[in-house]
Amino acid sequence: MKLTLRFAAGMAIAGAIGLAASEPHWSAAAPQQTPPATQPPPTQPQEVTTTIRIGGGGAPPRFAVPDFIALSSDTETIAIGKTVAQVLWDDFTFEREFSMIPRDTYTTIPAATSLTDLPFDRWRELGADGVVIGTVQKTGSGVRVQVRLYEIAMRRSVFGQEYAGGAGSARLYAHTIADEIHQQQRGLRGVARTKLAFDSDRSGERMSGTVENRGVKEIFISDYDGENQRQVTTNRSLNITATWSPDGRSIAYTSYRRGLPNIFISNIYQGTMEEMTKNAESNFLPAWSPDGTRVCFMSNRDGNPEIYVANRDGSNVRRLTNHPANDVTCTWSPSGTEIAFTSDRTGSPQIYVVGVDGLGLQKITSEPYCDRPTWSPAPYNEIAYSARTGPGQDIKVIDLTTRQVRQLTFGEGSNESPSWAPNGRHVAFMSTRAGKHQIFTIARDGKEVRQVTKLGNNYQPDWSK
């Protein structure tokens, strides 16, 4: 059952756009990609050869995304057209590179019936600099989605793309279009196709074999926007501190399924599981090296919480810290040469950085209580962490070059477990601001707070790379 579900999940993702989940094979924006030999040649319009950026670099250009045009009148195709447009609008809003014109203001503008009959003057009256329109067409095996980005002032298409795949993945078409337009128009790596991993008690199941009434936590994943939530573990014990492998195909986590906490790796598209640490002692809090070959973690195997580094198969374990205090919660630098962690060696938990060779230890923070460092991706050189600011915690960010600290949350509940988006522009975190424990995302400037989870309690998010 478990295998089937996981396999199905993988197929749904992989099957949505041709063969590869992350590399659509029709790609005008990435001509360096060679289509697989078995696929038909690209069918996208060839007039889009040079990148034309909409907007002059001042205020963000104003964009509109009306419903994609259904080329057949059945409800499914119409629904796909609406969903793709709405999700695309949301994805653009999330990155804030474009000023998005609310979709309910388009009603007076006559809907286009093809990709070429856009009423440019009406869109200009609405103040749009760019309009994304598209079509959805049923095919024998699914749907074909075509999209254009029009520069209204010049009445020309500056981006064109065509996708084919299953009919059930409207959101993934939108996420792919968003990422490609962000890349082409702004040189930005969008995060629309990234995912979150976290743990949740939503099942309400109780652990067996304990006298105390203890609830289980299982690992879940979702799209970055909280949609498409799927359960990864089903062992009815405590499964916490999930972390994505850099290739997004595996999740390492702490599981108590054997009694003592140990590190397990679930390969979510194969439906297989590895036990990384099999020793009798406790092992917690895995974090992948940027190249995915190694994992750092905390273990009490020498009688005291220390940080260790091992290969992903658990071999070649090396102790990184050696101090009678608690050393816990490691994170890798983007270069893979340094590791940040929490230590209470001065009496309270603080963030430290040390070389992977164990040399060059530096204390980074000097506050009452700091934990869960998470190192930003390049080009930012920052560490986000959770700091005690009062009765609860808040998310802060320290610039490792200037050592300046800024705060992202300000006492709205307790805010813990930050995790950077792979483009460094957002942070996922857990907050109690909405009552229970839920996952939120926030922009790196503290704006655009979005609630990602609602069901049960959800903890310790990790953003895929």
Add this chain to the structure above:
Amino acid sequence: MRIPRATRSSTTVAQLLVLSLTVTALACGKKKPPVVRPVPPPPSTQAAPTKPPAPPEPVAEPTIVPPEPMKEDKIAAASLDDLNRSSPLKPVFFAFDSAEVDQTGQAALNENAAIMKKYPSWSVTIEGHCDERGTAEYNLALGERRAVSARTYLLSLGIPADRLRTVSYGKEFPFDPGHDEAAWTKNRRAHFVITAK
């Protein structure tokens, strides 16, 4: 408490030895003509009559001391689940952000050690728990330290290391779901679970 079999059999051997020596002495006396001279006291036969044989009664019928206490031991009789439901092992409570066993904690551990010595077959897992304040991640380490502190103290009282395991649950399983100091006080603890008896 039982009289060992070895004691009984060695007593019987001693009795046989005394008997055979007496018979030998009588036989020798009949064969030889009477001679008037002082007979040197035979050391072995002399010793035998002066040392009375051990009284046979208590050996033959020893007082039976049963290996289990006669009065009902509810603790020994209880199932593991029942034991853990109202555990004879007391929890140890900790100060905020601390893993130090204070005097009250030491008193609880002294009692726990006495019980573990009385029931030497018990294996115990010491769970380290934290209150909801602080981060989930750091609390995994703090819980570990609390469990290890309690274990170290029990080891110092002579409880064998292989009877004591530790596991940290951080702040995952509060005993009191409240959000005030009264609840937090209960949740910062080392909790003892009997895993084998």
